[in-house]
Amino acid sequence: MTGPAYFITGTDTEIGKTTLSSVIIRALVAKGFRTAAMKPVAAGAVMVDGVLHNEDVDALVSAANVSLPTGLVCPYLLRTPASPNLSASQDGRTIDIPHIVDCYRKIRQKAEAVIVEGVGGFLVPFSRNTSSADLAEQLGLPVIMVVGLKLGCISHALLTAEAIRARGLTLAGWIANRVDPDMAFSEGNIETLENWLDAPRLGTMPHLKTFKRAGQYLDLDILPGWHK
Ligand SMILES: Nc1ncnc2c1ncn2[C@@H]1O[C@H](COP(=O)(O)OP(=O)(O)OP(=O)(O)O)[C@@H](O)[C@H]1O
Ligand SMILES: [Mg+2]
Secondary structure, eight states, X not given: OOOOEEEEXXXXXXSSHXXXXXXXXXXXXXHTOOEEEEOSEXXXXXXXXXXXXXXXXHHHHHHXXXXXXXXXXXXXXXXXXXXXHHHHHHHTOOOOHHHXXXXXXXXXXXXXXXXXXXXXXXXXXXXXXXXXXXXXXXXXXXXXXXXXXXXXHHHHHHHHHHHHHHXXXXXXXXXXXXXXXXXXXXXXXXXXXXXXXXXXXXXXXXXXSOOTTGGGGBOGGGSTTOOO
């Protein structure tokens, strides 16, 4: 049985993609889907007991309930914390999008639901002539956009939505994420985005210390394919 699969992007780096991807994965698991996570490119890995680890990959894998080889979950586990094009070049790697798509297809065969966390913002480069947007396009998945609520997020969100649609992809929904608990006019920002973004808001995530019960802040039932 094939269940939902989504590509999670965001308005920037460090705005809650991993946090929200993990919440979404847990919600899918709670619905009864055998759920896998993918982080195709992770820039910033450290050696622990002889094995390379990345925080995002570890967080996503611990939320998922389909266990997979790390080489499938994260085909490009890069050591250098930087934009993926720079990180890959530092590590002597070349990010090959068809290889990532191949890994995704293998994961799709092993899981009912798959959540793919993008890297950085939507258009972050992978090389001199490829980017994260090319990957999203070739995966062809509906996109969920995490908007990190902070000054400047409105334009970032609208630009991201335009870029998603320019690639022929569907913006399935967006999530307002209160990364900055002191943000001024946060409600006004959310209302503005509701007016300008032609996609449903899937919820507003409060600023939290723990995300174990954070699924209650999202209304994921409106997404296609969500029901088992
Ligand atoms: N709603 C929230 N409340 C409190 N802290 C949050 C919230 N959302 C995200 N954070 C914190 O913000 C930081 C960045 O979040 P996260 O790692 O999910 O971002 P990201 O977009 O995945 O970053 P990257 O671009 O590195 O993948 C983390 O420390 C996370 O715990
Ligand atoms: Mg992340």
